[in-house]
Amino acid sequence: MSHLSGNILGQWRYLLRVLALVFLLGGTAMPGLYATVGSDFIKANRLYEEGQYLEAAALYQQLIQKGHPTPALYFNLGNAYLKSGQIGWARACYWLAREAAPRDPDIHMNWRLLEQQAGPEPVTWWHRFLRPSRWLSLNEWILVAAAFVWIILGLFALIQWRPSAKPRCRRWLQLSLIGGVLAFLGLLMSLCDHYGISRGVVVTEKAEIKRGPIEESQVFYTLSNGAMVKVIDRQFDWWQVTDPNGRTGWLPEKQLVLLRPGRISIPWPK
């Protein structure tokens, strides 16, 4: 047995060495990568401070499209859009920033400001019930749930490997199972919150909601830039939407940005 445990320890040491090497390599490579992104980010911030909001927005957007999105980038891009009067795009950016960093108070602050300006988010009592799940992002919930799966299966593996450890593991296993159930409940709520309703943001100055999905159709009502709607259906190049007052109509595709559930990306303006 002692021989066996000696072997296992040797393997763990080997694995740790490999992991250390990976982190070391990553640690040396990442600063280099972020050095470039960081300089552009600073440049964009400078443009913003100088009041060149559209130029700053273009640079922020370029960084995101290069594949280095961070919540700060989305947030700053939202600010740049907001300052340049593009409330709809600003709201879409804050949405993405909130999806990526749900506990960031600055993002929430600007989001609420836009809610005052452009109207509330279309939610039902069910989505208000699910709102606590927004304390974590969808991916964070997935990671927490996956972590509990790892812990629970790891404990089970330990008990198999070392049956003598079972009494000591039992308490941890119980706690992990409770935590796992809670994590999966949170994940389920987050999934329902994300996938239960499709949302969209009006990104044009004035959107005319029509009664049918054709150009000649009668105008039902109008929505202002930045208004959020519930997206119900799509026909041809039209979205069927419902505003927070429950009025359902049709809106041309180009006037709306669809916020796809769980995805931190949107079709950016050219």
Added chain:
Amino acid sequence: MRSIGLKRESRMANRRLFGSAPGLWLIRVLSVLCLSSVWTLGAAQFLTALSPSTVTVGEEATLSLVFEGGAPASAPALPEIPGLQVQYVGQQSQYNIVNGQASSTVTLNYQVVPLKPGDYLIPAFSIDVEGKTLTSRPLQLKVVAGKAGDTGAQAGAGSLAFVRIMAPKTNLFVGELTPVEIQLFILAGKPLQYPEMPTEGITVGKMSEPGQTRAQVGNQVYNVFVFRQPMTPARAGQLTIGPARCNVEVQLAQRNRRRSFPSMFNLLDDLVERRQVTIQSEPLVVTASPLPTHNVPADFTGAVGTFGMQVSASPTNVSVGDPITVRIRIDGRGNLDTLSLPAPQGWDHFKLYPPSSKVETTDPLGLEGIKTFDQVVTPQLADLKELPAISFSFFDPNKRQYRTLRQAPLPIVVSPATPVNLFTPAAGGAGAGAKPTEMAHIKSRLGNPVIASVPLFMEGWFVGLQGIPIVIWLAAWIHRRSQERLLRDPRLRHRREADRAVKQGLKHLHHYAATGQSEAFFAVFFRVLQEQIGGCLNLPASGITESVVEDYLAPAGLPEDLADELRALFHFCDQARYAATPSNPEMESWLPRLETVLLRLKSFEPTNISRPL
């Protein structure tokens, strides 16, 4: 001669139609003779007869067209007579030979069933017979009610079926909604379709499902089918509704009909005959008055009826630009579909969106219900204290005057909001619960990248990664099973331990051979042999000597060459222990032989182990 022939044909016709009650046919033939008239136009003659001339409602009479010396090619269609159902039932042919002269008579019979009491006139009609036009003379038929002395107090009394239009009010105002009923009275039978009712200057709604009841009219009890629908006069004046028409099926009692043999097997069919008839009502005249032109409220939009109004608003504590939903609930009796709100007045400081409306009716005809308007407004100023008053006017046809419902201004609280262009940079983050009044400034640090731009469960690498703990758990489970198997099988455990000791021993042997440590070399050499044989035979290794080859291995089926090789190895060990020390190359040269023997012993399975050591 002609009268004799007529008597014969009439007798036969009556016999066929009315049966052969003794004496009865004679009376009826006489009545035919009284009513018949004869023309002679050249060779062909034509006469008509109706028997009997007085019948009750539902009783049959027979109309006979008699042709002598010729006949029409087919049975002629008779003119339609309102209130009478006339149907061709067949023909008879008769040949007479009198004093050597032959003559032929063809009689066409029609069944006449009256539906309502009254005096009917069967008009004259013309028929072509062999190129000549023969014309009949009018015939009279008197129809009395079902029973003697029953005159019928109401219109239609005594009929098999009749229809009438009823309305609770016939003096209406333009736009006033009221129900209209089509009542279908059927003595025995059923309607075959919804009634049709043309209207002029009146808008009618969807007809309801018929209700069924029974009612006594005169001395008869009818099944009454009631169809209801809403109506609204569209213009002023005398307006006509109807007449209503409907196809119904009535049941006739086949009295006086001689039963044929096959019908004896179906007694009910023989007793009752179902017939489809079309009945028609008298039209209903409605007087529609125009709405008064004096004292018309300014906000009147054309609503006519009796209504109530409730107004609510939510939320009432808002910021400038926040939406407030004003709900206007109008309930009552009237045409709710066309009801509309007056143009908003006094809402200058509010932005108004087009209202949405919803109608909920509380009766099947939609005469009463609730119409709810949801009007979204957004205050544009911060000092607004109330929503403007809301009023709704309508014309009450019962009171014959206009009425106005007013809702007092609803109090609201409007707080100012910060416009976008007044945003100023914030120093640091804001609290999550604080009401935002300013815009948070841009972030100076790039921060950590997002975990993934799509949900992780859509990433293949992440899903694959989740297999690792499962693999670890499976490995541990297999390990546990393996350990338990070893615990249950001591022989296997012994063998495994022996293999491990042999492997380790061989490693040491190479080292000792290279370094010339002969004493240690042979000790380990001997120990390795003991371990391998002990593992093979499940015997303690320490007690194994050369004799085990003869005692255990050979009886257990060890190949002879392997046994010789084993003996040689044991000899080598003994010699080295007790004789001169071998050189390093000599020691190393024995190692391959030892390894070969150990390998063969490892794969050797003893077939028979006689006893333990």
